[in-house]
Amino acid sequence: MTTRGSARGLGRGRSARDVVVLGHSLGGVNAYQLAACHPHLVSALVIEDIGAVVDDDLSFCLSWPHRAPTRSALVAELGDAVRYLTDAIREYADGWGLAFRPQDMVASHGQINGDHWDDWPASSCPALLVHGAHSDVLDAGHAHAMTSRGADVRLVTLPTGHTVHDTDPAGFAASVREFLMHLEV
Incomplete structure (x- = not known):
């Protein structure tokens, strides 16, 4: 805003x-x-x-990993979707992951269909x-x-x-x- x-x-x-x-x-x-x-x-x-x-059906996001051991491993697992997610990649105590839960994104987006x-x-x-x-x-x-x-x-x-x-x-x-x-x- x-x-x-x-x-x-x-x-x-x-x-x-x-x-x-x-x-x-x-x-x-x-x-x-x-x-x-x-x-x-x-x-x-x-x-x-x-x-x-x-x-839209974003259920494909549910296959994204919760954590990966390295940033490059996470990027590789995200595949083409990484172009939309680069600003959402974070390092956590247990590895690399996204700043949001894909399940929440899928549920939220389903509400606007x-x-x-x-x-x-x-x-x-x-x-x-x-x-x-x-x-x-x-x-x-x-x-x-x-x-x-x-x-x-x-x-x-x-x-x-x-x-x-x-x-x-x-x-x-x-x-x-x-x-x-x-x-x-």
Whole structure:
């Protein structure tokens, strides 16, 4: 979550309405649902690569190891998934593991599977939808449908997969910066 102005600024004439909420994937659904349920709290949304309909099965994560003797052993066991998990790898007293329990991630993600069109965009705040052109989570047709359903939704597509912020940090930052600069202050 980020704000236009510092958190301290809220006490000097700023309000909770000055909050811009940014979310990626599961966090993106959480962000637009927050705006739908509490529109008075959110002035704008930045949603990264998630749709209004979610139908994913993350049960493959349950095969990830709890611990490995070395970081490189853990990375090898995670395989291709490691590209999403590098920031979540930690050393523990009993070896190397993830900063979260895969069972919790699977359960949490299972709770968002379904149709969320009623929540997207239920608030009138401006929204930026950042889409990875090669995403396996959000396809171009769904991204365009989301854009057409909102009064003030902008779509930016970058040549990445699902983790736009990680794959193209400069393009992601430039897109978000431009969106924030055009918000009414």
